[in-house]
């Protein structure tokens with residue numbers, strides 16, 4: 001599968017030039033880690049890549065989309081973004097999954113797919129529970145199951161382990177491994193890059209509005225950020 | 229006076245046909261008006277909350293301002309439009325239930341728009357983003373979010389119904405208080421009591437009072453529910 005290529009990605013805020021003419025490639029089946037200090041713009045970058053926030057400038061050489069809004073629309077068709085604290089809609093866990101599937105599928109097919117997703121994310125025992133009552137780890141898994149149902153080629157996760165215990169982190173990692181094996185491209189913003197050592201991970205560091213290829217394994221200290 | 233009250237209770241309990249006809253007119257007109265204004269109300273509220281277009285802020289303040297237009301002024305406006313020499317005089321709608329419905333649509337629409345718009349605005353921005361990133365188009369996303377604010381939505385419907393079932397000014401001017409046709413609870417109380425029909429006025433007043441109390445209780449309960457975000461329950 002050809003990569004998702006983003007070029008000239010640029011965003012200025014009133015006070016700061018937050019993202020400066022960035023280039024970024026995402027590949028199916030591979031994982032990109034994104035580190036950076038608080039406020040460096042990681043979340044903002046992910047939201048732009050997911051087409052949720054329009055950039056001031058953005059070119060998609062393979063997709064077209066000449067205006068930033070047009071580009072955002074294209075990206076929304078390819079990318080799913082998972083918030084650091086995923087939003088739970090009122091109502092049971094099951095309903096939170098149903099809304100990730102198109103109506104055109106028909107109710108029976110949707111119900112079957114939701115059951116599969118529940119099983120995949122180990123949430124079957126909670127399917128009738130109120131989603132608002134889930135724990136942090138369960139919410140993270142539910143949002144992953146929603147993304148799994150949506151089936152976008154690329155998944156972006158914003159600090160997915162920020163408030164998970166060790167067991168939940170491991171579970172999440174295992175699920176992400178499955179997604180990678182199925183050919184999804186992942187991009188993960190994190191302060192803990194050592195946790196996501198998947199095969200063939202690229203590690204990018206965002207500082208002063210620019211992306212740098214960070215040093216490989218062992219040197220993930222945030223203050224380093226070796227140039228490529 | 230006590231005599232009139234006893235008589236009123238007798239009328240209510242015995243199912244006095246004229247009385248319940250009048251109550252029926254009120255309910256029919258107000259329910260039809262509410263139904264008609266519901267879909268445009270939802271659509272306008274969603275547009276104001278999610279679409280970005282020039283004049284949006286102005287439109288929001290316009291609908292908020294419309295909240296405070298007195299019913300009698302709405303009545304007057306439609307009266308001038310519908311009266312024999314008015315621009316829509318040929319439609320011959322003055323003093324019909326249709327005219328009453330039109331006036332009440334104009335009264336309930338701003339309430340629906342303002343309350344639903346507020347609810348959608350207060351919704352967590354992640355809700356909209358989540359629906360979009362999961363592939364919902366603008367229409368599906370809007371429906372998901374309306375479902376998300378369903379308690380606030382029901383509260384808006386109750387508030388709108390409460391306003392139009394209890395309004396006098398517009399129903400009086402546009403309906404004309406014709407017995408068996410456009411005489412409803414409020415016009416009957418206002419116009420018939422002055423002719424000495426105390427018992428009927430009291431009976432209808434009791435019906436309206438009971439209705440208002442229950443609508444208010446429902447509204448109060450719903451507003452409590454709609455504030456209990458699942459996020460805070462966790």
Ligand SMILES: Nc1ncnc2c1ncn2[C@@H]1O[C@H](COP(=O)(O)OP(=O)(O)OP(=O)(O)O)[C@@H](O)[C@H]1O
Pocket residue numbers: 013018036037038039040041042043044045
């Ligand atoms: N729409 C906006 N308007 C103004 N400022 C914004 C906007 N969006 C983001 N910012 C600012 O951009 C900066 C980067 O925010 P962002 O959330 O992307 O950082 P981050 O790298 O994800 O930080 P953290 O590690 O704390 O999550 C912050 O200073 C934030 O206040």
Ligand SMILES: [Mg+2]
Pocket residue numbers: 042043044158
């Ligand atoms: Mg962030």
